[in-house]
Amino acid sequence: MNIAREPLLDLKGITKRFNSLTAVNNVDLQVLPGEKLVIIGPSGSGKSTLLRSINLLDELDEGVIRFEGQEVGYVTRHGRRHLDRPKAICTLRAEIGMVFQHFHLFPHMTVLGNVMEGPLTVQRKPALEARGIAEDMLAKVGLSDKRDVYPATLSGGQKQRVAIARALAMRPKLMLFDEPTSALDPELVGEVFDAIHTLAVEGMTMIIVTHHMGFARELADRVIFMEGGRFIDQGTPQEFFGNEQGNERIKNFLNRLM
């Protein structure tokens, strides 16, 4: 996997503070194209904040984000950091798909409408083309038969699969999953896991923040354990879940989950 390649995403010195709390503390991270990264860690460890700062939903206090080698998101004007122009930020977000814990489907649009929305409104594709893309994506997550219903009629697992399809319809280069299965009933986790697994097999670059160890074990190229806004440890799943080595805190954390 370690072919010398330019990282798709390169984070340097990422720091995010909420008042006195430092949620993410000087984190560096490189993600290679096609890499599947799983970030685990206790609640409040800064995993979600890190993820959200990548597509600029949270504004950073310090740090540099490079996407495909280009510095993105922030400009320096009169010696002060500012968020880049809205247009530039939107362009970046359009290339990074995101899936939320609570789905956030658009309730007033049908399933197909949700998935079409990105290509239609953001990429300004003709309705017919957007519809074609949306139908392909729905087929990919196995929900073609639900295309014309409203999200209110779907189960949690179905909603999350629609949310994945909605993100995929933008043809993103990177997918961010923010605890994609945490809001689901246990029996519905499988279908969402399978959808993400399919995506991983196809070679999508993804960062998954999760409490679900199945992702770390079966899907990850690299697992990162985060606590207190820092990376405590990282390694392959084999290294990580092997009992012999490893950090005491990580073991405690894993034991609590098992």
Next chain:
Amino acid sequence: MKYILGRAAMALLFLCMVAAPCLGGDDYDQLFRRSSDLMAQGDLDGALALLKQVPAPQAGADGSAFVSSRMQAARIHAAQDEVAKAQADCREVLKVFPDNSEARNQLAALERAQRSRWATFLSDCLRFLPSLAKGAMMTLLLVLCTMLVSPLGGLLIALGRISRFRPVSGLCWFIIWFFRGTPLLLQLFFIYYGLPSLGITLSPMTAAVIGLGLNYSAYLGEIIRGAIQSIDHGQMEAAKAIGMTYGQAMRRVIIPQTYKRLMPPVGNEFIALIKDTALVSTIAMVELMRSADQLFNTYFNVTALVLAAVIYLLLTTMFTFIFEKIEYRAGIYEHR
């Protein structure tokens, strides 16, 4: 004048002299006076009892006191809304004097009054309807214009209020503060009577639409702001995450979800608007209230006001049903 009074007094004196023997010592004049006194004191039953003491005259005798007493009784009964008794009084007179015109007229008037209360009301309604309908059309036009203008104004004010650009949010705050904080009547007066002194003269219709439009924009602005801010924050994030700009997210995602929540309070406002249009009658606009007022002042006829109330109720009922329909349609995606 003095001459006529003198003659009348003499005639009265003569009458008394002639009538006195018939009374057998009792004086009818005295009796009428006492009954008048009782009436003045409010004792109508006592007055009626006295009047009934006057007997029917013998054939060929003078019956004027009898006729006077019964007609007075009929008037008292009529005033008490005892139409049947009043009619009986008149018939008593007609039994003795079938040709007495006073009793006949009274009887006819009583019958007409009784028979035609509804007919009168209906004919009044028909008489007033054309001008009231004209006024109602004006009211409706005013309401529709304001309904067109104020949601747009309200949306601008709402978006301005949640803007992070301080001058804009400050200005919108000020607009809401001013138009909610002063009486609509005063605003209308200012626009119609006050602006001409600044060189701006408006027609009553324009002034009314501007006044109502601004006022209702301010109210709707707060309602719309509340509805926008009540939408789950995740919706905005999800919209941004697929690359939408703030404007696209508002237009495509946030605002469409506010429609259902907006309908109940906005319906309320628009019902209030229908009634508030009555205020523009003060700036020389002839709408429904003004029409009703004019008719009432011309004919002193309450029917005009009743009819206006019915028309207002029809308008508000109509809009209530329309709003319910729209609310249902707007929330259709929430039905499982």
